[in-house]
Amino acid sequence: MTTTVRPPVSSAVPAPALAPTRAALQHELAVVRARGGRVAFVPTMGALHEGHASLVRVARDHVGADGAVVVSIFVNPLQFGEGEDLDRYPRTLDADLALCGAEGVDVVFAPAVDEVYPGGDPQVSVEPGPLATVLEGASRPGHFRGVLTVVAKLFGLVQPDVAVFGQKDYQQLALVRRMAADLCLPVEVVGAETVREADGLALSxxxxxxxxxxxxxxxxxxxxxxxxxxxxxxxxxxxxxxxxxxxxxxxxxxxxxxxxxxxxxxxxxxxxxxxxxxxxxxxxxxxxxxxxxxxxxxxxxxxxxxxxx
Missing domain, CATH: 3.30.1300.10 (Pantoate-beta-alanine ligase, C-terminal domain)
Structure with missing residues (x-):
């Protein structure tokens, strides 16, 4: 029997189901799909802030109260290059779960690296095409191969009807949309507006x-x-x-x-x-x-x- 971990939260804040494994995720997805309604998915690397909260709200708007919102929290090593901030990228799971609870998220998928890549780096990855060689791709070679590979895996695991990405990472959004179209993935990719501080700085x-x-x-x-x-x-x-x-x-x-x-x-x-x-x-x-x-x-x-x- 699959055990789902539920994080400790106050009685005032609903607790999303925390799925640390693929098996736990599938168990929770079976529960939410049995209720009917559509599933919206918000993939993140954690260290959540108001920008991520706005993505969750957009996701909820797309599936309504009868649908389910799934958030993934996974710092994907494939999209970090040599000398980048993989090791120091902030990991704030307890705070992330509190935000997800406050926003009414149904399921949080927070796997370890070997849960997403059980055999190590995948032998098959997504080739992102020419758009991945400019702008961010020129500065971070291989970055978008890692991004699209993990997004494709997460789409396969969650099988969402809708997936929400922020427009702040506009090139990423464009590439995910192209991947979904070119590979005939049955998911609607939605771009949500960038959330900013009062002085205009984009939240990150x-x-x-x-x-x-x-x-x-x-x-x-x-x-x-x-x-x-x-x-x-x-x-x-x-x-x-x-x-x-x-x-x-x-x-x-x-x-x-x-x-x-x-x-x-x-x-x-x-x-x-x-x-x-x-x-x-x-x-x-x-x-x-x-x-x-x-x-x-x-x-x-x-x-x-x-x-x-």
């Missing part, structure tokens, strides 16, 4: 690495993106230059990339004259911490009418 588990001065400087990323969005009506070059000017105000911030792209992350097509949504993306380092952010913006020829809101 890695923000806790920043010291006081780095945290003060980090807001320059969102300010740069906003400047790009506000200058987009003057063209792509003007948008990019506006962002670059803001970033130059903080030379301590080491910019990895700053780009304006089509919504699908392709290079902007200069031959197109129609108004459409694009994306401005930035990645930068503050000391040893690497942060990413992005915003939608309008791509159009200067002077052309805007597309409908």
């Amino acid at each position: 588990s890695r923000n806790r690495y920043l010291d006081t001065e780095q945290r003060r400087l980090a807001v320059v990323l969102s300010r740069a993106l906003t400047a790009a969005r506000d200058h987009a009506s003057y063209g792509v070059d003007a948008a990019r230059q506006a962002a670059a000017t803001v970033l130059a105000e903080a030379p301590q911030v080491e910019v990895d990339y700053l780009v304006v792209t089509e919504a699908d992350l392709a290079d902007v097509d200069p031959a197109r004259t129609d108004a459409r949504e694009g994306r401005v993306l930035v990645a930068a380092r503050l000391g040893a911490t690497r942060l990413i952010d992005n915003l939608p913006l309008e791509l159009r020829v200067p002077g052309a009418p805007s597309f409908p809101a």
Whole structure:
């Protein structure tokens, strides 16, 4: 008989079922599916914050009170490169479970590495294609192979109807959507809006690495993106230059990339004259911490009418 671990929580906070193994996960999924309704899935690496809570709320909105929300907490070693922060990535399971309970999560899947990869590194992995070689992929070779491989495994284990990912990791969202489409995976991939601090900094588990001065400087990323969005009506070059000017105000911030792209992350097509949504993306380092952010913006020829809101 499969035993499900339920974490100790106060009587005021409902406890999600904690499944540390595949067998426990399947047991809990059988329970929730017997109730009927759809299953929504939110994959995370833990160190949960309000941004993750917002993903859970979006997941709940998609399946309703009769459905179930499953959250995974797993720091996936395949997506970390040499010299990255795998060993120091924050692990805060007790706090994560409390947040999941407060948000009404039904099941938390929190496996050990050998539960996800019982034979060590998998011999078969997901080839992410050309989109994985640019932006984050150029800076972190192999990162998206690791991401898509674990997401595919988690989709197979949970078999969700809906999976929710944050738009802050916009390239990841685009690649998961492409994988689901190309491999005919029966899951709806939903992108949820980025949640920000009051000063505009995008919420991230890695923000806790920043010291006081780095945290003060980090807001320059969102300010740069906003400047790009506000200058987009003057063209792509003007948008990019506006962002670059803001970033130059903080030379301590080491910019990895700053780009304006089509919504699908392709290079902007200069031959197109129609108004459409694009994306401005930035990645930068503050000391040893690497942060990413992005915003939608309008791509159009200067002077052309805007597309409908």
